[in-house]
Amino acid sequence: MLTCKEFLGELSDFLDERTHQEIRTKLERHLAECPNCWVICDTTRKTINFYQGMKECSIPEDVHSRLMAAVERKMRSEGQV
Amino acid sequence: MEPVAEISEEVREELVLVERARTGDGAAFSSLIRRYEGKIFRLAMNITQNREDAEDVLQEAFLKAYEHLDQFQGNSRFYTWIVRIAVNQSLMKLRKRKSDRTVSLDEQIDTGEDTVVREIATWDPDPEVQFSREELHKILSGAVDELEPIYRTVFTLRDVDGLSTEETAEALELSVPAVKSRLLRARLQLREKLTRFFKRKGDDAFAYM
Numbered sequence: 001m002l003t004c005k006e007f008l009g010e011l012s013d014f015l016d017e018r019t020h021q022e023i024r025t026k027l028e029r030h031l032a033e034c035p036n037c038w039v040i041c042d043t044t045r046k047t048i049n050f051y052q053g054m055k056e057c058s059i060p061e062d063v064h065s066r067l068m069a070a071v072e073r074k075m076r077s078e079g080q081v
Numbered sequence: 082m083e084p085v086a087e088i089s090e091e092v093r094e095e096l097v098l099v100e101r102a103r104t105g106d107g108a109a110f111s112s113l114i115r116r117y118e119g120k121i122f123r124l125a126m127n128i129t130q131n132r133e134d135a136e137d138v139l140q141e142a143f144l145k146a147y148e149h150l151d152q153f154q155g156n157s158r159f160y161t162w163i164v165r166i167a168v169n170q171s172l173m174k175l176r177k178r179k180s181d182r183t184v185s186l187d188e189q190i191d192t193g194e195d196t197v198v199r200e201i202a203t204w205d206p207d208p209e210v211q212f213s214r215e216e217l218h219k220i221l222s223g224a225v226d227e228l229e230p231i232y233r234t235v236f237t238l239r240d241v242d243g244l245s246t247e248e249t250a251e252a253l254e255l256s257v258p259a260v261k262s263r264l265l266r267a268r269l270q271l272r273e274k275l276t277r278f279f280k281r282k283g284d285d286a287f288a289y290m
Contacts, residue, residue: 008198012265016246036201040272043204043279047272050221051240059119063136067118068111070140074147075107 002030007037015045092158099159103150110150114143117160120242121167127233128171130226138174142167157251164238164252175230200273202280212278224274232267239264 007030013019014027031038095116101109121142125135146153146163153162205211212220225233238249239260250260 008269009265012261012268015268018246039201039203040198040269043276044268044272046204046279047268047275048240050217050275051225051236051271052243054218054221054241059122063122063139064118066136067114067140067143071110071114071143071147072107074144075110 001033002026004030004034004037007031007034008040011041011044015041015048095159096155099150099153099155102147103153110147113159117163118143120160121163124164124234124237124242125167125171127225127237128168128230129174131174134171134174134178138167138170141170145170158248161244161248161252164244165254168234168253198269198273200276200280202276204276204279205281208279220275220278224271227274228267228270232263232270235260235263236267236271240268 007027010019010023010027014024019027031041095113098109098113098116102113118139122135122139125138125142126132129135129138142163145166146159153159209217225236228236234253235249235255238244238252239246244252246257246260246264249255249264250257253260255263
């Protein structure tokens with residue numbers, strides 16, 4: 001059986017579904033037998049899900065306006081507007 | 082798993098916009114800005130942790146991209162390219178502030194500690210019920226802000242913005258294994274920080290055994 005350290009080393013790839021079937025089977029066996037790693041795996045998956053749900057990122061209106069103004073100045077100086 | 086070869090709708094639209102911008106279509110470049118300014122601003126805030134610096138980085142990144150549009154290689158995504166510019170600009174800001182030492186995202190890390198886990202506890206099934214949307218947002222951003230820049234940046238690109246491991250490596254000029262070890266560490270550190278808030282009441286380590 002894998003050690004917990006070996007399991008954790010593969011955890012990211014396992015959660016991203018990037019492990020080969022052979023390793024995946026070993027990892028799943030470890031999970032079934034090790035409650036600690038099961039909790040770590042479960043809570044790490046939840047952690048990632050939380051942040052994936054945080055997608056929207058608004059930019060402050062004043063920051064946006066100043067950016068557009070700077071880009072327009074640049075375009076004008078290159079004769080493209 | 083191999084990187085996906087087919088081009089998504091989003092990337093296809095991006096390519097069309099870049100092509101139009103390259104031929105001098107200002108409106109196309111403005112569309113690219115609108116598409117990515119929020120993410121680039123957040124990334125710059127993440128690295129510099131200073132609003133003024135982040136705004137400078139945002140402007141410099143898009144101005145540089147505009148200036149060098151003809152050098153953009155169509156074999157990578159525009160977004161990956163502008164992320165790389167923004168990361169470099171952000172690091173320059175940090176170096177200026179800490180003029181006594183260099184700042185790099187490629188610092189050696191002690192891989193032996195990659196898998197250190199201090200607290201193991203199950204979480205409440207629905208932290209969303211326990212915390213309001215604002216509280217949750219505050220907890221999540223606070224936890225990311227506490228990470229070292231090298232972990233914060235990899236985590237944001239990979240798990241929040243949804244770049245692939247390969248794209249993250251390209252944007253940060255890191256190797257794929259370096260991205261993977263930073264990502265693992267970032268995820269485990271965040272998991273640990275969130276456990277402080279979300280662990281089931283009365284649950285201590287090993288209580289479920």
